[in-house]
Amino acid sequence: MCTSSALFILRIIVLLPIRLIQGGIKTFRLGALSGNILVRVFMREALLLCDKTTFKDVLNPLFDMCLSICLGKKSFEVVSYPFKDLQTEALASQTANISTKFYWYCKPDNFDPETDPLIIFSHGGGFAIKAVPTSLFFFRNLSRLYPRTSIVMHDYTVTDMDHDSVRHPRQLLETVALYLHFSTILHYKNITMIGESAGGHLVLSLLHYLETRHLHLPRKVVAVSPWCNPNVCDPEERRKAPCNGSLDSLSFKGLDKFTALLKPSDPIYNADPLLNLETNFTPDTWNAVLKQTQIMVTYGRQEVLKFQIEKFVSKLAQLPSAPANLTVYEDGNGGHIEPFLNFQRNETVWSMQPNIASILKFLEQGP
Ligand SMILES: *[C@@H]1O[C@H](CO)[C@@H](O)[C@H](O)[C@H]1NC(C)=O
Numbered sequence: 583m584c585t586s587s588a589l590f591i592l593r594i595i596v597l598l599p600i601r602l603i604q605g606g607i608k609t610f611r612l613g614a615l616s617g618n619i620l621v622r623v624f625m626r627e628a629l630l631l632c633d634k635t636t637f638k639d640v641l642n643p644l645f646d647m648c649l650s651i652c653l654g655k656k657s658f659e660v661v662s663y664p665f666k667d668l669q670t671e672a673l674a675s676q677t678a679n680i681s682t683k684f685y686w687y688c689k690p691d692n693f694d695p696e697t698d699p700l701i702i703f704s705h706g707g708g709f710a711i712k713a714v715p716t717s718l719f720f721f722r723n724l725s726r727l728y729p730r731t732s733i734v735m736h737d738y739t740v741t742d743m744d745h746d747s748v749r750h751p752r753q754l755l756e757t758v759a760l761y762l763h764f765s766t767i768l769h770y771k772n773i774t775m776i777g778e779s780a781g782g783h784l785v786l787s788l789l790h791y792l793e794t795r796h797l798h799l800p801r802k803v804v805a806v807s808p809w810c811n812p813n814v815c816d817p818e819e820r821r822k823a824p825c826n827g828s829l830d831s832l833s834f835k836g837l838d839k840f841t842a843l844l845k846p847s848d849p850i851y852n853a854d855p856l857l858n859l860e861t862n863f864t865p866d867t868w869n870a871v872l873k874q875t876q877i878m879v880t881y882g883r884q885e886v887l888k889f890q891i892e893k894f895v896s897k898l899a900q901l902p903s904a905p906a907n908l909t910v911y912e913d914g915n916g917g918h919i920e921p922f923l924n925f926q927r928n929e930t931v932w933s934m935q936p937n938i939a940s941i942l943k944f945l946e947q948g949p
């Protein structure tokens with residue numbers, strides 16, 4: 583463990599600056615070099631220097647520590663939900679009682695679960711990395727704007743271990759367990775799910791899961807740059823990546839690492855509508871979802887996931903309930919999860935950034 587951490591740190595010190603300069607030159611040639619683009623190149627190249635061991639031994643313990651320092655050690659809870667019909671699920675043989683952990687980001691005094699809104703946040707990181715502490719900025723600003731809103735951050739099991747019990751659909755079942763904990767056990771009535779990247783996938787597949795089991799759906803869902811097809815490798819999509827992916831914070835190479843950890847190639851999982859939301863799109867289920875839940879999907883024009891997200895939203899947009907309950911926002915200059923990479927200090931200015939303003943407008947709109 584120590585060797586792998588030391589090697590990783592060495593790689594970061596020696597290789598990352600070289601990669602950053604190379605990446606910077608590439609984007610400079612495209613005439614697109616800016617502070618924000620450098621953050622993206624940093625994220626992309628840093629991820630390529632990581633592997634399963636560094637996720638498990640270095641990054642995840644570090645992010646975990648940051649989160650518990652920022653939010654307070656005592657702000658987390660572990661809840662469990664007894665699933666009754668797991669026979670169809672891959673985890674059935676192991677357990678039907680799924681427990682999961684979450685942090686309270688904030689909970690206003692006199693919070694009324696009947697009317698006051700609860701936001702459940704699912705972080706990204708390819709299902710393998712824990713919540714990156716910078717996502718806290720987003721919620722700090724959000725909680726100042728909406729003082730009556732409770733916010734919880736889901737800390738689901740990630741795929742950084744070589745064991746079937748941490749692979750798909752573990753992350754989804756934990757998301758279901760957390761949602762049902764609040765909605766059916768504690769009777770929270772006004773729940774919004776927000777997820778970015780892999781978390782965007784989780785909040786969308788949650789809807790599919792709940793609808794096919796006739797459970798109550800959340801009021802709203804925001805999927806920021808959702809990874810719609812985590813178990814599909816589409817050569818055309820790779821060929822057509824905007825600017826060859828050189829302007830994005832994510833690369834297909836990085837995604838392939840995550841796919842390998844999420845589920846080893848297995849044809850059954852390719853056909854799973856809960857895993858590959860776009861290629862295995864089920865119109866009837868999604869129309870039923872849109873009759874109950876308002877969905878917002880946002881993505882950036884410069885991100886490598888653009889094509890699969892566009893294909894997914896165009897399938898949603900054809901459904902009869904879409905005009906009323908589907909909102910799509912394409913960020914013209916945006917990369918992957920751009921609204922979560924905004925380090926604007928002034929919350930008024932923050933809330934006026936077009937990609938963030940579009941999310942706030944969606945959160946505020948009735949009914
Ligand atoms: C589920 O597991 C939790 C702890 O992991 C335990 O406290 C709880 O009693 C279990 N519930 C059932 C129904 O087995």
Ligand SMILES: *[C@@H]1O[C@H](CO)[C@@H](O)[C@H](O)[C@H]1NC(C)=O
Pocket residue numbers: 696697698699771772945946949
């Ligand atoms: C849910 O919360 C929102 C504020 O975000 C509020 O506008 C809405 O009226 C609430 N809905 C219900 C059913 O209480």
Ligand SMILES: *[C@@H]1O[C@H](CO)[C@@H](O)[C@H](O)[C@H]1NC(C)=O
Pocket residue numbers: 825826
């Ligand atoms: C994109 O990358 C491929 C191979 O990596 C290369 O052949 C192609 O010229 C690149 N296209 C652009 C527009 O840079």
Ligand SMILES: *[C@@H]1O[C@H](CO)[C@@H](O)[C@H](O)[C@H]1NC(C)=O
Pocket residue numbers: 801872873874875876902903906907
């Ligand atoms: C849109 O969703 C709301 C619930 O948020 C529902 O009452 C309404 O019927 C839906 N509209 C359509 C056209 O399905």
Ligand SMILES: *[C@@H]1O[C@H](CO)[C@@H](O)[C@H](O)[C@H]1NC(C)=O
Pocket residue numbers: 719720722723726924925926927928929932
């Ligand atoms: C809003 O978030 C930014 C980072 O995105 C942070 O620097 C700033 O302090 C936050 N503002 C408030 C008022 O919390």
Ligand SMILES: *[C@@H]1O[C@H](CO)[C@@H](O)[C@H](O)[C@H]1NC(C)=O
Pocket residue numbers: 928929930931
């Ligand atoms: C934040 O920005 C607004 C609008 O530009 C400005 O009026 C306000 O004074 C700024 N607040 C701070 C604390 O700088």
